[in-house]
Amino acid sequence: MASNPRVFILPSSDNGDSSNEHTILTFKHPNTNVPTRYLVHHPKTSSPSTSSSTPFIYEILKVANSPYAPRSWLIAPDTPPLSPPTPKTEDEETTDKEAPPKEQEQENQSLIIRDAHLYLTTPFDPLYLLLPHLSSQKTSRNFLTLDDLLESHPESTKWSTLQSIHPDSSKILQSRLLSICDTVSTGGDDDDDDSDQMFRLNQEKLYTLLISRVESVAKALPSSLTKHISKKLLKPIGTQASIAWKRQSDIKPSGGGDGVINDAEIEDQDEDTAQEVPVQEGADSQLRREASKLNLEDTADMPMEEAINIVEEDLLPPPEIQYICQLSHSLQFFQNYLPQGIYTSLSERLNKIHPQEPLEKYMEELKSLRAAASAALDFSMSHSKRTLEDLEAGGGKTKEDVEREKKRKKKEEDAKTSSGVKKLAKVDTSGMMKMTSFFKKKDPKT
Amino acid sequence: MLEARLEQAQILKKVVEAIKDLVQDCNFDCNDAGIQLQAMDNSHVALVSMKLGSEGFSPYRCDRNIALGINLNSLMKVLRAAANDDLLTLKAEDQPDSLNLLFESSSQDRLSEYDIKLMDIDQEHLGIPETEYAATITLPSAEFQRICRDLSALSESVSIEATKDGVKFECSGDIGNGSVTLRPHTNVEDDDKSTKIELTEPVNLTFSLKYLVNFCKASSLSATVKLCLSNEVPLLVEYQMGVGYLRFYLAPKIGDEE
Numbered sequence: 072m073a074s075n076p077r078v079f080i081l082p083s084s085d086n087g088d089s090s091n092e093h094t095i096l097t098f099k100h101p102n103t104n105v106p107t108r109y110l111v112h113h114p115k116t117s118s119p120s121t122s123s124s125t126p127f128i129y130e131i132l133k134v135a136n137s138p139y140a141p142r143s144w145l146i147a148p149d150t151p152p153l154s155p156p157t158p159k160t161e162d163e164e165t166t167d168k169e170a171p172p173k174e175q176e177q178e179n180q181s182l183i184i185r186d187a188h189l190y191l192t193t194p195f196d197p198l199y200l201l202l203p204h205l206s207s208q209k210t211s212r213n214f215l216t217l218d219d220l221l222e223s224h225p226e227s228t229k230w231s232t233l234q235s236i237h238p239d240s241s242k243i244l245q246s247r248l249l250s251i252c253d254t255v256s257t258g259g260d261d262d263d264d265d266s267d268q269m270f271r272l273n274q275e276k277l278y279t280l281l282i283s284r285v286e287s288v289a290k291a292l293p294s295s296l297t298k299h300i301s302k303k304l305l306k307p308i309g310t311q312a313s314i315a316w317k318r319q320s321d322i323k324p325s326g327g328g329d330g331v332i333n334d335a336e337i338e339d340q341d342e343d344t345a346q347e348v349p350v351q352e353g354a355d356s357q358l359r360r361e362a363s364k365l366n367l368e369d370t371a372d373m374p375m376e377e378a379i380n381i382v383e384e385d386l387l388p389p390p391e392i393q394y395i396c397q398l399s400h401s402l403q404f405f406q407n408y409l410p411q412g413i414y415t416s417l418s419e420r421l422n423k424i425h426p427q428e429p430l431e432k433y434m435e436e437l438k439s440l441r442a443a444a445s446a447a448l449d450f451s452m453s454h455s456k457r458t459l460e461d462l463e464a465g466g467g468k469t470k471e472d473v474e475r476e477k478k479r480k481k482k483e484e485d486a487k488t489s490s491g492v493k494k495l496a497k498v499d500t501s502g503m504m505k506m507t508s509f510f511k512k513k514d515p516k517t
Numbered sequence: 518m519l520e521a522r523l524e525q526a527q528i529l530k531k532v533v534e535a536i537k538d539l540v541q542d543c544n545f546d547c548n549d550a551g552i553q554l555q556a557m558d559n560s561h562v563a564l565v566s567m568k569l570g571s572e573g574f575s576p577y578r579c580d581r582n583i584a585l586g587i588n589l590n591s592l593m594k595v596l597r598a599a600a601n602d603d604l605l606t607l608k609a610e611d612q613p614d615s616l617n618l619l620f621e622s623s624s625q626d627r628l629s630e631y632d633i634k635l636m637d638i639d640q641e642h643l644g645i646p647e648t649e650y651a652a653t654i655t656l657p658s659a660e661f662q663r664i665c666r667d668l669s670a671l672s673e674s675v676s677i678e679a680t681k682d683g684v685k686f687e688c689s690g691d692i693g694n695g696s697v698t699l700r701p702h703t704n705v706e707d708d709d710k711s712t713k714i715e716l717t718e719p720v721n722l723t724f725s726l727k728y729l730v731n732f733c734k735a736s737s738l739s740a741t742v743k744l745c746l747s748n749e750v751p752l753l754v755e756y757q758m759g760v761g762y763l764r765f766y767l768a769p770k771i772g773d774e775e
Contacts, residue, residue, distance in 0.1 A: 495560070506561050
């Protein structure tokens with residue numbers, strides 16, 4: 072250890088010196104089955120406040136140093152100045168991280184650690200470690216005492232070590248088990264006697280607990296994450312065009328918000344599927360032209376960011392949809408800690424409580440909206456570039472617009488035209504009269 | 518309801534192969550007389566007219582006049598799936614939105630079935646009067662194809678001059694000029710290899726070679742081809758199919774020689 076120090080953020084303890092209260096134990100990871108190290112925190116003075124919620128097993132998380140921005144730790148003893156020991160790194164950004172533990176007892180011996188990995192320890196519910204065993208065939212049918220349970224556990228030696236270094240752990244484990252197990256007390260003489268209680272996994276209790284956890288995580292997701300999630304669900308038209316659209320709907324007081332846009336675009340889409348190509352193109356280009364016109368006239372007098380914010384708020388999905396999304400995100404966190412079987416039935420149960428249909432429906436809708444919008448956006452991008460180049464050109468149909476339409480038409484035709492027909496189109500037919508000048512039209516009914 | 522069975526799929530295959538480079542979409546008009554087709558190219562300087570008589574099919578059933586609007590490129594894609602001597606059955610409803618094609622292999626017990634989506638094509642029909650042509654030339658279709666191909670390497674257009682002595686195909690281009698003259702002759706053994714010229718008056722007309730080369734794609738339909746020319750009238754190139762015909766009309770180039 073001393074030869075290769077690491078920076079840990081450890082669970083705090085009541086008394087100052089905590090170095091002897093931590094032990095690292097290896098358990099199989101409940102999801103991957105890979106042996107994984109967990110930190111056990113066992114305060115020597117067993118405080119009377121030990122309750123079921125007192126964490127004692129900690130997950131070790133490594134905040135890895137990016138290989139692209141090399142950093143290192145400088146660890147200095149916090150002697151004369153009373154300033155908190157701050158890890159100084161090459162990069163000043165990291166100074167706001169928490170102080171490393173005072174492992175350096177020798178005074179005046181500063182230390183540089185080459186790899187600026189930071190190890191975090193976060194409380195870990197021991198239930199997750201027990202779950203694979205609890206739900207396995209052998210144990211799920213019978214009532215077992217905690218001791219029997221741990222003894223039959225494939226890693227029973229680890230558990231006995233745990234009990235020996237942290238005597239309180241069995242008490243805590245029992246109380247944790249209560250929340251997901253049916254219990255039978257055999258002795259019946261004394262409730263305090265731990266060994267008398269026998270446990271059997273209760274699926275209902277387990278999933279109720281898990282679901283409530285998923286829900287609370289979903290509600291407590293950090294804003295940076297929720298923003299990221301809802302951004303994915305934003306309705307299309309993000310920038311220039313959206314402002315134009317927004318403006319347009321403002322101008323027409325009858326139109327309700329961005330509903331105007333959506334309707335127009337959905338119609339657009341419908342026409343497209345009906346293969347009425349000319350009509351569709353006509354309508355499309357008209358819409359675009361309007362958008363571009365508005366783009367030119369109106370955006371100038373409104374601060375860009377303000378406008379974008381307004382638009383983005385309008386484009387946000389309804390809150391219930393956002394919540395469904397957050398739920399599925401939080402469910403993914405749980406996937407890491409649950410055996411596959413439990414995870415799948417958990418997600419099934421969750422789907423029953425919070426059906427996914429509205430989200431799927433919304434995504435469908437979103438897809439079509441995006442498809443319709445991308446064309447318009449595409450145009451507005453190229454158009455805005457152009458207007459920067461020559462503002463005086465005005466908002467009419469640009470050359471690019473015409474070309475683009477031509478190209479698209481051509482592509483559509485290409486699929487159905489043989490090469491011969493294309494070649495013939497290039498033939499010089501000057502001096503050749505049309506067939507209609509030789510042969511007269513017949514009655515259609517002959 | 519249309520149901521028409523063709524002994525050999527290759528007839529329809531060759532017809533479509535020949536005209537698909539001239540016309541993109543067209544109506545196959547089905548009535549009790551058979552299946553007919555008339556269409557112009559995009560520039561409206563050429564016209565193709567096809568007839569497959571009902572006697573060419575067995576059985577042939579068409580209760581009502583049906584227009585099958587088909588994209589020929591799509592039809593070709595499906596027809597390529599048929600072997601030349603497959604039995605081909607065309608089926609369509611009275612108001613069809615698709616045409617059903619069934620290929621039956623005679624040797625192997627293989628059935629393949631395809632449906633092609635139809636389209637509405639607004640097409641005007643032109644009345645083509647029976648014309649007495651000044652010159653009618655019958656020659657082996659391979660010969661005509663070769664002449665057109667050879668001359669098209671030199672020039673865009675060819676002048677066809679028909680006289681009592683023979684027919685002269687002549688062209689001149691940037692790299693030089695060339696001509697091919699065919700004299701009438703009769704092949705006693707194989708009449709298909711004869712060249713015949715019927716003439717009421719000499720004619721000399723100029724035509725676009727690109728179009729003629731295009732028409733020649735129908736050469737496999739028939740051993741002979743008939744060229745009919747008259748001044749101020751489109752050239753008629755006719756391939757006989759036994760059960761029908763495939764005719765191409767091409768407007769002459771006027772004022773090109775001056």
